[in-house]
Amino acid sequence: MKKALLAVLLTGLFAVSGLAQVYDVASDTTWPPFEWADAEGNLLGFDLDVMRCIAVLQGFEINIISYDWDIIFDDVGIGRADIGASGATITDERELKVDFSAPYWTSDQAVLIRADSGLNIVTALSGGYTVGAQIETTGAGFVQGLLDDGVDVILQEYTLYPLAVLDLINGNIDAVIQDEPASQASATAEADLTVAGVIKTNENFGFFVAEGDPEGLLPLLNDGVDQLKALGAYDNLVRAYMGTDLTKVEAAWKASIGFLEEGDVVGFALNLATLANQ
Amino acid sequence: MSTIWQSLELLVTKGLPTTVLLTLGLLGAGLALGFPIAFLQVYGYRPFRWLCRGYEQLFRGIPALVLILIFHSGLARSFGILLPAFTSALIALGLRSSAYQSQIFRGAIQSVPQGQMMAARALGMSKLQAIRSIILPQALRLSIPPWTNEFSSVLKDTSLASAIGVLELTKQGTLIFTRIQFVKGVNYILVILILVALVYLVLTYMGNAGLALLERRLRIPGFEMKGKVER
Numbered sequence: 001m002k003k004a005l006l007a008v009l010l011t012g013l014f015a016v017s018g019l020a021q022v023y024d025v026a027s028d029t030t031w032p033p034f035e036w037a038d039a040e041g042n043l044l045g046f047d048l049d050v051m052r053c054i055a056v057l058q059g060f061e062i063n064i065i066s067y068d069w070d071i072i073f074d075d076v077g078i079g080r081a082d083i084g085a086s087g088a089t090i091t092d093e094r095e096l097k098v099d100f101s102a103p104y105w106t107s108d109q110a111v112l113i114r115a116d117s118g119l120n121i122v123t124a125l126s127g128g129y130t131v132g133a134q135i136e137t138t139g140a141g142f143v144q145g146l147l148d149d150g151v152d153v154i155l156q157e158y159t160l161y162p163l164a165v166l167d168l169i170n171g172n173i174d175a176v177i178q179d180e181p182a183s184q185a186s187a188t189a190e191a192d193l194t195v196a197g198v199i200k201t202n203e204n205f206g207f208f209v210a211e212g213d214p215e216g217l218l219p220l221l222n223d224g225v226d227q228l229k230a231l232g233a234y235d236n237l238v239r240a241y242m243g244t245d246l247t248k249v250e251a252a253w254k255a256s257i258g259f260l261e262e263g264d265v266v267g268f269a270l271n272l273a274t275l276a277n278q
Numbered sequence: 279m280s281t282i283w284q285s286l287e288l289l290v291t292k293g294l295p296t297t298v299l300l301t302l303g304l305l306g307a308g309l310a311l312g313f314p315i316a317f318l319q320v321y322g323y324r325p326f327r328w329l330c331r332g333y334e335q336l337f338r339g340i341p342a343l344v345l346i347l348i349f350h351s352g353l354a355r356s357f358g359i360l361l362p363a364f365t366s367a368l369i370a371l372g373l374r375s376s377a378y379q380s381q382i383f384r385g386a387i388q389s390v391p392q393g394q395m396m397a398a399r400a401l402g403m404s405k406l407q408a409i410r411s412i413i414l415p416q417a418l419r420l421s422i423p424p425w426t427n428e429f430s431s432v433l434k435d436t437s438l439a440s441a442i443g444v445l446e447l448t449k450q451g452t453l454i455f456t457r458i459q460f461v462k463g464v465n466y467i468l469v470i471l472i473l474v475a476l477v478y479l480v481l482t483y484m485g486n487a488g489l490a491l492l493e494r495r496l497r498i499p500g501f502e503m504k505g506k507v508e509r
Contacts (some may be wrong), residue, residue, distance in 0.1 A: 030452070032457070036453075036460070037453045037454070037457055040284065066445055068441070068443050071351060074354075078354050080360050080362075162455070162460075166459065166467065189459065189462050190465075245462065246461055
């Protein structure tokens with residue numbers, strides 16, 4: 001009897017685990033609007049919701065893990081996490097460690113300054129001022145490039161982007177360089193800050209997996225994005241997250257996530273976009 | 279105000295359990311390793327003594343953060359040993375704590391007068407018997423006060439695990455205050471950091487109070503170890 005019960009239990013377990021593959025998704029969740037944690041600890045953001053929708057469409061499950069940016073490529077590269085979804089620009093240097101999906105977002109760099117500083121995008125980057133950037137980001141790479149060309153600028157690197165912005169508010173540095181949506185989000189939240197200007201870098205964001213894609217995930221991710229675009233859900237996610245108020249998006253997300261749990265990707269994105277823009 | 283309460287709730291529900299689990303794991307691992315090491319260092323044959331001494335010097339001489347990075351990133355990159363972040367932190371900080379704890383126990387063992395060992399041996403006890411029924415009961419009691427010190431430091435060392443992405447108190451605090459920066463008109467980063475500090479403070483206080491209670495419970499009336507040994 002006991003053995004029979006055990007057998008039933010075991011088969012049940014295998015059946016459940018056989019239903020859906022679970023993949024660990026690594027993300028530096030300190031980077032609105034692409035990924036962050038709300039006041040209740042829910043992880044949301046453009047990247048994460050695109051990933052959630054892909055998971056529903058492709059029939060796998062994801063487990064999102066808050067990661068530190070400076071180790072995210074190493075850890076996904078060696079397979080400690082399965083997928084990286086962290087607003088990552090596709091670069092040759094990163095391609096050495098990981099494989100990227102097809103580009104899903106194009107971004108430019110924006111320079112954030114204190115509104116009363118009297119700087120502009122040219123003086124901020126060439127007048128001997130200190131510019132902050134998150135370590136190993138393309139923004140930091142841009143300033144390093146200026147330095148290499150002999151431009152008079154000082155680069156100060158941070159492990160977290162918000163720490164750079166905090167130092168800017170506190171007056172310890174003079175500018176922060178970062179992807180445009182994140183810079184806009186900071187300028188919206190802090191009245192003292194403003195975006196001095198945008199540098200057209202035309203960077204492509206990609207999701208990333210271990211070198212050689214041993215789990216065969218890239219086709220699923222690329223196809224997932226294509227499906228989302230065809231369904232119109234992708235545009236709604238963009239509309240929900242880009243340029244909207246952070247707390248409004250959080251409220252909208254909480255009201256909409258039920259759709260996704262029911263497997264309704266289109267309803268989720270539409271509801272999220274509508275509520276976030278009200 | 280409600281957001282502050284919410285933040286505290288988040289710290290306690292999502293950060294605190296990992297911090298407590300890691301602390302208990304570290305103290306347990308440190309105890310399990312540190313205790314035998316101390317005994318080998320005092321009573322073991324010479325090669326054992328050297329080995330233990332080397333171990334203890336090694337792990338007390340490397341910064342905790344460097345140890346964590348060695349076990350998490352170093353081993354993974356060079357040998358393909360993929361430990362989850364929590365496990366890496368547990369091993370690295372556990373080895374470190376065992377080295378410190380071994381010295382606490384060594385000190386306690388050595389503060390039991392050698393004459394007692396000789397007397398026990400003269401009465402016909404084996405070395406092991408003497409350790410078990412004469413030295414150990416005294417040494418264990420003597421090691422509680424310095425051990426509270428190790429508890430306090432291990433508890434706070436767990437915050438270093440946030441460097442490799444373990445979602446414990448400090449990391450949870452970081453997530454909260456990085457979000458606050460993006461919320462319009464809200465800027466109380468200091469409050470969040472004070473909340474994080476408070477949770478550690480309360481934990482340390484509670485742990486120390488518990489250990490003080492244990493110390494009192496285990497006290498033997500008349501057994502004192504002050505100054506000269508009674509004869």
